[in-house]
Amino acid sequence: MSVRLDAEKLVGKSGLINLLVSSIKPALSTIIGIVGGMVAGSIVLWLTGFDPVYVYYTIFAEAWGTSFGVGKMSITMMPLLIIGVGLLFCFKAGTWNIGAQGQMIIGALFANIAGYAFGPLPAPILIPIVLLASIVGGVIWILPAAVMKAKWGINEVVTTMLFNFLGIYLLMYLVKSPLRYPKEYHPITQPIYPSAELPMLPGTPIHTGLIIGLALSIFTYVFFTKTTLGFQFRIIGSNLKAARYAGLRIPWLIFYSLVISGALCGLAGGVQLAGTMRFLDPDWVPWYGFQAVPLVFLARLNALALIPFSFFFASLLIGGDLMHRIVGLPVFFVDVIFGLMLILFAASESIRYVRLRKRKEV
Amino acid sequence: MFITFIFASMLRVATPILLAALGECYVQNAGILNLGIEGIMLFSAFTGFLAAVATNSSLIGLLAGLGTGLLLGFLLAVLYVTLKSDQIVVGIAFSLSAIGFTSLYFRLLYGTTLPKLPVKEWVINIPELAAIPIIGRMFFNQPFLVYVSIALVPFFYYVLYKTRFGLKIRTLGENPMVADTAGVNVFLYRYIVMLIGGLLAGLGGAYLSLYQVSLFQDNLIQGRGYVAIAIVMFARWNPLKILGGALLYGVAEAFAGAIQALGYLRTVPAEIILMLPYIITILGLVVLARRARFPPAFARPYRREMR
Numbered sequence: 001m002s003v004r005l006d007a008e009k010l011v012g013k014s015g016l017i018n019l020l021v022s023s024i025k026p027a028l029s030t031i032i033g034i035v036g037g038m039v040a041g042s043i044v045l046w047l048t049g050f051d052p053v054y055v056y057y058t059i060f061a062e063a064w065g066t067s068f069g070v071g072k073m074s075i076t077m078m079p080l081l082i083i084g085v086g087l088l089f090c091f092k093a094g095t096w097n098i099g100a101q102g103q104m105i106i107g108a109l110f111a112n113i114a115g116y117a118f119g120p121l122p123a124p125i126l127i128p129i130v131l132l133a134s135i136v137g138g139v140i141w142i143l144p145a146a147v148m149k150a151k152w153g154i155n156e157v158v159t160t161m162l163f164n165f166l167g168i169y170l171l172m173y174l175v176k177s178p179l180r181y182p183k184e185y186h187p188i189t190q191p192i193y194p195s196a197e198l199p200m201l202p203g204t205p206i207h208t209g210l211i212i213g214l215a216l217s218i219f220t221y222v223f224f225t226k227t228t229l230g231f232q233f234r235i236i237g238s239n240l241k242a243a244r245y246a247g248l249r250i251p252w253l254i255f256y257s258l259v260i261s262g263a264l265c266g267l268a269g270g271v272q273l274a275g276t277m278r279f280l281d282p283d284w285v286p287w288y289g290f291q292a293v294p295l296v297f298l299a300r301l302n303a304l305a306l307i308p309f310s311f312f313f314a315s316l317l318i319g320g321d322l323m324h325r326i327v328g329l330p331v332f333f334v335d336v337i338f339g340l341m342l343i344l345f346a347a348s349e350s351i352r353y354v355r356l357r358k359r360k361e362v
Numbered sequence: 363m364f365i366t367f368i369f370a371s372m373l374r375v376a377t378p379i380l381l382a383a384l385g386e387c388y389v390q391n392a393g394i395l396n397l398g399i400e401g402i403m404l405f406s407a408f409t410g411f412l413a414a415v416a417t418n419s420s421l422i423g424l425l426a427g428l429g430t431g432l433l434l435g436f437l438l439a440v441l442y443v444t445l446k447s448d449q450i451v452v453g454i455a456f457s458l459s460a461i462g463f464t465s466l467y468f469r470l471l472y473g474t475t476l477p478k479l480p481v482k483e484w485v486i487n488i489p490e491l492a493a494i495p496i497i498g499r500m501f502f503n504q505p506f507l508v509y510v511s512i513a514l515v516p517f518f519y520y521v522l523y524k525t526r527f528g529l530k531i532r533t534l535g536e537n538p539m540v541a542d543t544a545g546v547n548v549f550l551y552r553y554i555v556m557l558i559g560g561l562l563a564g565l566g567g568a569y570l571s572l573y574q575v576s577l578f579q580d581n582l583i584q585g586r587g588y589v590a591i592a593i594v595m596f597a598r599w600n601p602l603k604i605l606g607g608a609l610l611y612g613v614a615e616a617f618a619g620a621i622q623a624l625g626y627l628r629t630v631p632a633e634i635i636l637m638l639p640y641i642i643t644i645l646g647l648v649v650l651a652r653r654a655r656f657p658p659a660f661a662r663p664y665r666r667e668m669r
Contacts (some may be wrong), residue, residue, distance in 0.1 A: 095478055127497065143646070152652030157397060157450060158592045161648065162640045167587050173633035290458050297451060332466040339459025346447040346455065350663070 007011040009332070028300050032348040034312075037341030043300070044336060050329055058326055059319030069318050074207040075276050076314040079104070079268045083292040083308040085220050086264030092301055093257035094237035099145065100161030100265040100289030102167030104136040108273040109171060110137030112280050113179070115273070116191025123195040130196045131270050138266015139259055141167060146258035150251040156258065168285055175282035178324060189218035198275040209275040214307065221303035233257055265289065272332025291317070291335070294342035313338070367620040368613065370499040373508050375527045375574060375619065376612025378383040378403070378566035382590035384518050385562030385596075390591075391522065391599050392555040393535035396437045397453025400587030401460030402560055403567030406430040410420065410568030411479070412471070418480045420572045424507070424565065427572075430562015432557055435627045439556035441550055444662035445574050446627070465580045479576055481607040500520040505573045507565070518601040531555060535657030538664040585640065592643045596650035598658070607646060642660035 024031070042052030063069040078142075083100050090097045097103075114133035118126065145159040181190040198208045205307045224230040236253050241249055268288070273280070295313050299305035320334035382399055390397045390469045406427035414423025438456065441447045483504040491502040522528035530551055533541040570586070571578050589611060597603035618635040620626075 022553075048467075074644045098454060130464050148648060148652070152648075154647050154651050155395075155591075155595060157395075157454075158588050158595070161587060161588045162592070162644055165640050166637050169633040169637045173631050175630060260364070290454075291367045293451075293454055293458070301379050330469045332462045332469070335462030336459050336466060337462075339457075339462055342455035343441070343447075343452055343459065346451045347441055347445045359520060 006131050022297035027300070028298060029345050033294075033298050033345030036344040036348075037337050040340045040344070041333070041337040045329075045333075050327065053354060054330060055323060055327055055333075058323045059316060061319075062322035062326070063315040066322070069322060071205050072318050073311070073314055074095055074205060074210040075319055077310050078207060078209040078213050078275065078284070079272050079288045080292055080295060080313055081193040081210070081306060081310040082216060082268035083265050083269060083273045083288055084296050084310055085213070085216045085303060086268065087263065087296045088220060088299075088301055088303055089233070089295055090257045090261040092237050093233040093253060093255055094240070095149065095257050095261075097145075097160050097265070098156045098157050098259055098290075098293070099116065099140065099163045099167075100268075100292060101286055102160075102164040102289075103141045103262045103265035104168040104272070104286050105171050105284065106137040106141040107134035107269030108137075108271075108277070108280060108284075109174065109189075110134050110266070111270035111273045112192060115196040115278075116190045120193045120195055127198065127274065130274050131267060131333040132191065134266045134270020134273070135263045136266070138262045138264070138269065141266065142258055142262025146255050146262070146322055149258060150255035154188060164289070171280065171284065172282045172346055175280055176266045181279070183233065186249035187282050189280045192274060196274055197231045197278065198271065209271040209274055211224070212267075213310075215302045217306050224303065229256075287335070294338045294345070297342055297345055364620055364624060366496050366499070367624060368433055369497055370503070371619055372609065372612040372616040373500060373504060373512070375614075375615040376608045377505075377508050377511050378574065379586055379590050379593065379611050380569040380608035381507075381566035382563045382587060383608055384511070384514055384601060385559035385566075385594045386590055386594045387518065387597075387599055387604055387622045387648065388522070388600055389559040390534050390594050392531045392603065393538060393553055393657050393662065393664075394481075394552060394556065395449050395589070395591075395661040396438060396442070396556070397450060398434070398451075398456035399559065399563045399590060400462075400583055400585070401453075401457035402431050402434045402438075402563040403570070403583045403587050404457070404464050405461045406432055406564035406567035407571035408468065408578060413573045414480055414572055415477045419505055420480050420483045423480075423572045424568045427564045427568020428561055431560040431562070431563070431567070434559070434564070435556045435558075435560015436553070438555045438560070441645075442663065443552045444558065447667060448664070449661050461581050462577075465584075468578060468580070471605050476577065479572065482573055482576075493595050505569070507573065508571050512605070515601050515605045522601060532657075533622070535659050536631060538659050542664070542666065552664075559622075560563045561580070563590075566590075567645070573613060587641070592647055592651075595654060595656075596646045598650075598654050610642060610646065611639055614639040635637075 021282060037054070042056070045052040045055055063073070083104065087097060087100060110132045111134035114130045116127070118129060121129070141163055142160065143349040145156050145163060148159055149156040176187045179189050180187050200207055201211070232248055232253055235246065236248060236250055240250065272286070291313060295309050296306065299309040316334050316337065320331045323329060323330045377541060382403060386396060387397055408429040410423040410427030413426030414420050438452070441452045442449050482505060486502070486504060486506055486509065488502040492498045522531065530541065530546045533546060534551055542548050566581065571582060575582070593604055593607035593611065597607045620637050621630055621635050623634055
């Protein structure tokens, strides 16, 4: 029935417009979020006395038009993309991991230790060990929150958030005393062995860490569309009542979703460490953990859509960093835009929902 | 010496948490989870700081923080109540942009120079009584807001459990549909609690920058908003128990401060000590919140057409 109607519409004069509208509609909140966020950002700029056109032009010109910007692209994309996949796992299941920052720190810490503690093993052995260690670190850092949520229903937003601060302080402590590398004057950890480093793809500006991210997002897309477990995650995320009637083991699914999420955020830390940093300094506070939240929502919890969106967010971050030196506008402006995008996205999403319901009732 | 220090500072450091938690208590009782509280506190700490430096008066700074809190509480109420947006998403997004906004403008306005804050006004000090050993300074030498916040606790308890207004708020969290059928204006009352919550969080934030740490820096709140939310949960939405939770947090933070200030750092590393308040909060959740019964309408926007 509906198929025939669509066909009729297509034949009609306004068919093309209808097709266009119907294909844009699901993405409407995303478009409102991004465009609205950038417009609101330009109002902020204008009120502050900056020329919005010049600032935005500089951001994208620096990110896409300079060899430095292009070179940094895959390095900035990889943590965003991997954390994005990690957050997607729990957001799809209706659970909230806001502790990506802490998990990333502990993941990087475990990767760092594994990268020098096992000795100079050959790369094909050492790299998997390092990445596995970072996954373990991420899992350890979300485990308390996951158990508390699954077992006692304690709100995981608060607990995962508080574990961020514990992670930040633990890193400071460990790097300043027990893990301090004595051969360096400044407090840093011992660098990983060269064979533990993730290389660039030969002859390209693409980092192998990004390949891990791309593979993960494709895998996650397949997982949620084709597998039973993925389907079960989606059910507990969209309708707990239905999940209960279907006899799903809800606490276990909640637990798995959070643990997988923590594991991936830990992996993001490991990839970051083995890919670019090589060692840790005590004041490292990665903001990717929070910046990935708007990213995942604007991508409408679609694992494949995470790829272009992490590219877009990475562009803003790189351009914002370089723009800082040219325009004199602090890089925090980019965080303002990210936050505004997500607020506007959430607002327009709910308005759309209300409209839809009203139409159905008529 | 050590004990005196802890006693003297525990009320002072518990105050911003207590203020924010009292506001959040009404908000959560009415069925809203306001994660934006961290952002409200940060914004108010910033505007309070600006106003205090500009007018050379810490009281005007507090008022500015209070006004900022009211305004942002209203803004979030529009998003939570009228637009019925997802409260967790909006709360996190709001707090993220708060960090961005305040850090951005702090740099634009001051660069790397730190402006000097005015003298703290209305700090109550009765030297004779404050000289009492151990507990003297705890009770008789504090900023006035410390006393105000503690006086608010029984008042908030009374209003919540003994008045029609409080009953209406609690019904909103239990079952907004029933409240609506009984003639309670669900939207109006949810706006009111968000304004109360915003006001108190704003006051707490401004107090933190003006009276407690006496400076502003990036992400000054350091999760205190989330700690307040956790305290409301493990105090089971009861203002009297919230006082207990805030004091527990206050002792932990005062203990950490005492170790740093009195030079015990050679025995215990500072970073481990700074973790203590968060650990206490998490333990509080584990021990006390696991049997808690959440308000059934918690974090759910009310739509009339859902009936």
